[in-house]
Amino acid sequence: MSDDAKGGLDSVGDGPVSSDSTEADPTPSSGDPSQHASVAALIERFGDAVLRHALNAGDQWVVWVDHRKSHEALAWLKNDAAHAFDMMSDVTAVDYGQGRPVEVVYQMYSTTHGRALRVRCPLPHDALEIDSVYDLWKSVNWLEREVYDLFGVTFRGHPDLRRILMPADYAEGHPLRKDFPLRGRFSRAEQTRRALNQDVDRFYVTDEIEHAEPQQVGAAEVGTLPASSKASGESV
Amino acid sequence: MSTKTVEINVAQGREMGPGGSAVPSPLAPFDIPEPDLGGDRMLINIGPQHPATHGVLRLVCELDGETVTRVKPDIGYLHSSFEKLGEYRTWNQIVPLTDRMDYLAPLIYNCAFVMSVEQLMGIQVTERCKVVRVILMELDRIFGHLLWLGTTAIDVGAFTPFLYSFQQREKIYTLHEALTGARITTSATRVGGMMADLPEGWLDDLLEFLDRFPKTLDEVDRLLTGNQIHIGRTQGVGAISADEAINYGLTGPNLRASGVAYDLRKDRPYYDYETYDFEVPIGEHGDCYDRYLCRMEEMRQSVRILYQAMARLPEGPINVEDPNISLPSKTDAMSDMESMIHHFKLITEGIPAPEGDCYGAVEGSKGELGMYVVAEEGGTKPVRWRVRPPSFVNLSVIPKLAEGHLVSDLIMINASLDIVLGEIDR
Numbered sequence: 134m135s136d137d138a139k140g141g142l143d144s145v146g147d148g149p150v151s152s153d154s155t156e157a158d159p160t161p162s163s164g165d166p167s168q169h170a171s172v173a174a175l176i177e178r179f180g181d182a183v184l185r186h187a188l189n190a191g192d193q194w195v196v197w198v199d200h201r202k203s204h205e206a207l208a209w210l211k212n213d214a215a216h217a218f219d220m221m222s223d224v225t226a227v228d229y230g231q232g233r234p235v236e237v238v239y240q241m242y243s244t245t246h247g248r249a250l251r252v253r254c255p256l257p258h259d260a261l262e263i264d265s266v267y268d269l270w271k272s273v274n275w276l277e278r279e280v281y282d283l284f285g286v287t288f289r290g291h292p293d294l295r296r297i298l299m300p301a302d303y304a305e306g307h308p309l310r311k312d313f314p315l316r317g318r319f320s321r322a323e324q325t326r327r328a329l330n331q332d333v334d335r336f337y338v339t340d341e342i343e344h345a346e347p348q349q350v351g352a353a354e355v356g357t358l359p360a361s362s363k364a365s366g367e368s369v
Numbered sequence: 370m371s372t373k374t375v376e377i378n379v380a381q382g383r384e385m386g387p388g389g390s391a392v393p394s395p396l397a398p399f400d401i402p403e404p405d406l407g408g409d410r411m412l413i414n415i416g417p418q419h420p421a422t423h424g425v426l427r428l429v430c431e432l433d434g435e436t437v438t439r440v441k442p443d444i445g446y447l448h449s450s451f452e453k454l455g456e457y458r459t460w461n462q463i464v465p466l467t468d469r470m471d472y473l474a475p476l477i478y479n480c481a482f483v484m485s486v487e488q489l490m491g492i493q494v495t496e497r498c499k500v501v502r503v504i505l506m507e508l509d510r511i512f513g514h515l516l517w518l519g520t521t522a523i524d525v526g527a528f529t530p531f532l533y534s535f536q537q538r539e540k541i542y543t544l545h546e547a548l549t550g551a552r553i554t555t556s557a558t559r560v561g562g563m564m565a566d567l568p569e570g571w572l573d574d575l576l577e578f579l580d581r582f583p584k585t586l587d588e589v590d591r592l593l594t595g596n597q598i599h600i601g602r603t604q605g606v607g608a609i610s611a612d613e614a615i616n617y618g619l620t621g622p623n624l625r626a627s628g629v630a631y632d633l634r635k636d637r638p639y640y641d642y643e644t645y646d647f648e649v650p651i652g653e654h655g656d657c658y659d660r661y662l663c664r665m666e667e668m669r670q671s672v673r674i675l676y677q678a679m680a681r682l683p684e685g686p687i688n689v690e691d692p693n694i695s696l697p698s699k700t701d702a703m704s705d706m707e708s709m710i711h712h713f714k715l716i717t718e719g720i721p722a723p724e725g726d727c728y729g730a731v732e733g734s735k736g737e738l739g740m741y742v743v744a745e746e747g748g749t750k751p752v753r754w755r756v757r758p759p760s761f762v763n764l765s766v767i768p769k770l771a772e773g774h775l776v777s778d779l780i781m782i783n784a785s786l787d788i789v790l791g792e793i794d795r
Contacts, residue, residue, distance in 0.1 A: 190727035272618020
């Protein structure tokens with residue numbers, strides 16, 4: 134495996150870096166945790182579950198937390214009055230490629246204490262699963278769905294974990310992974326074939342609202358509505 | 370069968386009519402038992418191509434009569450994989466991607482992105498650059514709010530505010546064009562500074578706009594704020610409490626309408642916002658009307674900030690004087706060997722970043738706009754570039770806000786959230 138990331142047109146066909154070589158890269162912690170009350174308390178309370186910490190970009194505190202303890206630690210950060218991180222601004226993930234763990238990143242802010250914290254939870258490539266924090270912050274509903282969609286990280290306990298940005302039947306994988314090529318995994322011909330063979334009607338009969346029975350909602354009529362769209366699929 | 374009471378509460382502690390009297394309710398409250406329609410639910414599809422969805426958004430609604438019992442937004446129709454594209458581009462090449470996300474306030478996105486990258490690299494931009502960026506961001510806050518104002522007014526049946534606000538937007542378009550050559554896709558910023566300094570006479574044009582704009586705003590204010598139809602359509606519609614608004618991740622005017630005075634310009638200041646004299650308007654009820662009031666007041670506060678920024682705009686260079694960050698002038702690059710080498714290296718390689726990550730957040734026109742950049746040691750391209758999209762999170766609250774309201778209220782609630790689909794789908 135080449136160490137260098139490919140650039141420009143070279144990487145259009147393949148991902149910029151492969152995901153499968155392994156390379157341990159222990160980075161030492163930086164910064165003095167006593168400057169940030171929540172970081173210091175987190176280290177004291179969770180001990181080894183706090184893998185390391187860093188002071189990045191001048192004044193931004195980051196802690197790496199073991200993913201098996203992530204829900205417990207985040208719940209504590211939210212519910213403990215001394216920290217009260219009531220605002221979960223963002224949930225996302227980072228894939229470095231080359232077999233390094235995919236890291237789920239939480240950006241938190243406490244409106245009570247005016248304090249920000251970033252929590253990163255590394256996940257091994259063969260087990261991309263972490264506990265959902267939807268029970269703590271409702272704001273993560275779509276954010277976790279997006280991480281699931283684009284990185285393939287499963288959030289245990291999320292009530293509605295579906296693809297969100299990519300189509301529900303997208304078959305090429307998870308686009309923001311480093312081994313995903315910029316133009317997709319399928320050839321352009323295959324992508325075109327799939328697009329033309331899409332069952333357009335399916336998008337009109339919603340299966341998103343489960344409990345509305347088909348005979349009541351008149352799915353039969355709704356389903357046959359776009360007769361022209363069916364024809365267009367064949368004529369192209 | 371439940372009874373539905375429609376009440377229009379205009380006496381919510383606000384001065385409505387002249388002399389402080391409350392405007393009489395346009396509709397008498399009525400209390401009629403709903404007819405038994407058999408309890409069937411109907412499923413309707415709003416969008417994805419519909420003017421009232423403010424973009425390519427599909428709302429799947431389950432209705433009980435005319436009441437929305439469930440709503441599921443379906444997004445992704447405009448997905449352009451900007452974040453993936455960014456991983457193949459150098460830091461400066463990403464700037465054009467940012468303004469294509471929120472094409473309603475592009476300069477805020479330009480500035481937010483480079484601010485985060487500069488923070489990651491530890492670059493201190495010049496004083497002039499800071500003030501110029503404040504000017505551009507506040508100008509585009511007005512720009513974004515004006516679009517919201519016009520289109521939302523149309524959704525509740527008021528056509529005139531649309532014409533008034535778009536006339537003013539056109540003037541900002543002209544300012545954009547004079548500054549960058551483009552009306553929407555501005556791409557005005559670069560890491561370490563701006564594409565170019567303000568052109569000659571630009572500040573005079575801005576001043577002229579600022580002198581006239583508040584008058585138009587007052588006219589729209591007179592058309593809508595006390596308008597009984599507008600009040601009836603917005604007050605008490607889509608309300609959310611302060612605690613819930615925080616928990617659901619609302620930011621920007623949507624959060625402040627619920628009474629939470631969280632504004633990044635005040636709470637996590639950047640570009641010396643703490644030294645500007647302005648107020649953060651907050652609402653009380655968290656409904657569509659309070660969101661409207663907050664945005665109207667924010668535009669006035671932006672005008673205040675703009676006047677102050679123009680008054681303090683210092684002379685001096687706009688770009689940092691570091692040949693490894695800022696491009697040399699064209700003349701230098703053509704005549705001076707060293708400048709030419711720097712130019713070549715900057716264009717072909719880009720600016721190396723240190724190992725680390727940075728979450729730079731600004732108060733966008735729609736809420737907390739975060740730019741999260743992750744770099745490896747010496748990386749001239751991001752390992753990951755993530756946009757914390759304010760309207761993505763704001764839109765995810767719509768099921769919570771709309772359920773139990775009428776279909777027509779759903780349209781108003783959707784409009785009141787001020788979404789832009791380019792940024793939601795990215």
